[in-house]
Amino acid sequence: MTYALEISNLAKTYKGGFQALKGINLTVKQGDFFALLGPNGAGKSTSIGVITSLVNKTQGQVKVHGYDIDTDLEKAKSFIGLVPQEFNFNQFEPLMNILINQAGYYGVSRKVAIERAEKYLKQLELWDKRDVAARTLSGGMKRRLMIARALMHEPKMLILDEPTAGVDIEVRRSMWEFLRELNKEGITIILTTHYLEEAEMLCRNIAIIDGGEIVENTSMKSLLAQLDIETFVLDLVRQDKEISLNNIEHRMIDDHTLEVDLSKKQSLNQVFEQLTKQGVDVLSMRNKSNRLEALFVNLISKKEPNKKSTIVEG
Amino acid sequence: MNYSIALKSILNKEIQRFMRIWVQTLVPPAITISLYFVIFGSLIGSRIGEMGGFDYMSFIVPGLIMMSVITNSYSNVASSFFSAKWQRNVEEMLVAPVPNWVIVAGYVGGGMARGILVGLIVTLVSLLFVDIQIHNIWVIIATVSLTSATFALGGLINAIFAGSFDDISIIPTFVLTPLTYLGGVFYSISLLPDFWQGVSQVNPIVYMVNAFRYGFLGISDVSITTAFVVIGFFIIILFTIAMTLISKGIGLRS
Numbered sequence: 001m002t003y004a005l006e007i008s009n010l011a012k013t014y015k016g017g018f019q020a021l022k023g024i025n026l027t028v029k030q031g032d033f034f035a036l037l038g039p040n041g042a043g044k045s046t047s048i049g050v051i052t053s054l055v056n057k058t059q060g061q062v063k064v065h066g067y068d069i070d071t072d073l074e075k076a077k078s079f080i081g082l083v084p085q086e087f088n089f090n091q092f093e094p095l096m097n098i099l100i101n102q103a104g105y106y107g108v109s110r111k112v113a114i115e116r117a118e119k120y121l122k123q124l125e126l127w128d129k130r131d132v133a134a135r136t137l138s139g140g141m142k143r144r145l146m147i148a149r150a151l152m153h154e155p156k157m158l159i160l161d162e163p164t165a166g167v168d169i170e171v172r173r174s175m176w177e178f179l180r181e182l183n184k185e186g187i188t189i190i191l192t193t194h195y196l197e198e199a200e201m202l203c204r205n206i207a208i209i210d211g212g213e214i215v216e217n218t219s220m221k222s223l224l225a226q227l228d229i230e231t232f233v234l235d236l237v238r239q240d241k242e243i244s245l246n247n248i249e250h251r252m253i254d255d256h257t258l259e260v261d262l263s264k265k266q267s268l269n270q271v272f273e274q275l276t277k278q279g280v281d282v283l284s285m286r287n288k289s290n291r292l293e294a295l296f297v298n299l300i301s302k303k304e305p306n307k308k309s310t311i312v313e314g
Numbered sequence: 315m316n317y318s319i320a321l322k323s324i325l326n327k328e329i330q331r332f333m334r335i336w337v338q339t340l341v342p343p344a345i346t347i348s349l350y351f352v353i354f355g356s357l358i359g360s361r362i363g364e365m366g367g368f369d370y371m372s373f374i375v376p377g378l379i380m381m382s383v384i385t386n387s388y389s390n391v392a393s394s395f396f397s398a399k400w401q402r403n404v405e406e407m408l409v410a411p412v413p414n415w416v417i418v419a420g421y422v423g424g425g426m427a428r429g430i431l432v433g434l435i436v437t438l439v440s441l442l443f444v445d446i447q448i449h450n451i452w453v454i455i456a457t458v459s460l461t462s463a464t465f466a467l468g469g470l471i472n473a474i475f476a477g478s479f480d481d482i483s484i485i486p487t488f489v490l491t492p493l494t495y496l497g498g499v500f501y502s503i504s505l506l507p508d509f510w511q512g513v514s515q516v517n518p519i520v521y522m523v524n525a526f527r528y529g530f531l532g533i534s535d536v537s538i539t540t541a542f543v544v545i546g547f548f549i550i551i552l553f554t555i556a557m558t559l560i561s562k563g564i565g566l567r568s
Contacts, residue, residue: 049568052409053408054405054408054409054568056563056567056568073411074411074413077409077410077411080409082409084402084405086402087402088401088402088403089401089403089406092331092334093327093330093331097330101323101324101326101327101406102406102410103323104319104320104322104323104324104326105320105324105406105407105410105411106410106411107316107317107319107320107411110319149406153410
């Protein structure tokens, strides 16, 4: 089977000796929606840089749709669409020019490029802005412009490095929907994000990278299955009396907030049954933290026991 | 892949860039050259008399056109490529399957387009001051094309190495301007003492200005064949350097 991406023993040491990647191995299947997660400085952007030939590797092999970037770089590049973390378009150029020129770099004729630019600008709600300079766009619009630009040559694999950073929730959700549609059309999507909810909602497979090494590479389902205990926060009608739940770890945070820890074998029904018996009314309920976040922090802190940070960045 | 579309896209982008800011790119050379014509041509030139058998105004016109071509070809590529590095939009080309020679050719083509367009504007302005004669149109076309290509390549190399906007003004200020002024734009090098005539022989701009002047007036301080050999030599050397730097990703890839 030809993978969309195959990385073997990839290492990168920057001038000055910093080892950003320490021989990573990774495969991404065609049509996958894949998350590459890791804390700040873990090596995610370096990996993407090597795949897209913006960073020279020190050793190892990278194949895109079976084409080695050492021997068939141009062919390999033609499969990739990149949405980088930083805005990297000419801020003074109008949107249409940016898109048409980008398509041209991939050999797409002007006529076809104009049709595609119209299609993607409309889909990404930027059509009204087609003739304005890119610098006048809002942050969210700039991110969508970079997605449109990455699609102009209709790549088979789309790599998005923090695509929704700084984007409001409404736009973020419409971007998720757009990415899901692209994935349904068969485009392989590789995503780095520091919104773990985003990775959990969108991605089927996941790799977690830390300190230049892959610390986990599995399906999202099996990763979430590793979670032994899940904590729920219940908002209650104000309570004066003490609440007792048999065989369920729990604690009152204040007089109207209850936290319960449930293992895989326990159900929420048990909690509600006992609360009902005690005449406690539950107004609402939520997860204490994102499930993936709990696992992520666990995996990272296993590797670096002294690291307490729960901030996940690109 | 069809590289001609990629090349055309880079060229389009480059031409659109300097046309979009025409007040900064096309108007200043016309004003500067008009001042040269007024001061050196009309006011001072009338007291200098003839040079090389022509009145001073006619003598300096080819040199002034060439000076505009040189500075504009150079600065167009230097500022555009550095700006692409600075805004990181150079990555648009680096991630695409565009061969390095297409990137070099696209930027050099953009520099040549601006240099030659400014040369045409300056030529039109000069018609207000002097009647231009043409001795050999092919020598004019060949010299202006090759010279603009040479300095566009120079501007590209400058931009590749530049780490700040200051770095793209150092070479024009400290190297290009002195070489141009000492390149026989305003005088015939035969007027110089032997030693300085010898020194002038290593200034490539002397060959460019004289070949260009030959195209208009039919006079030159150097052999035209030698001039084309020298220009050709510089193009090959600078193209090789530019290709090597981009292939290695100097200043572009980490």
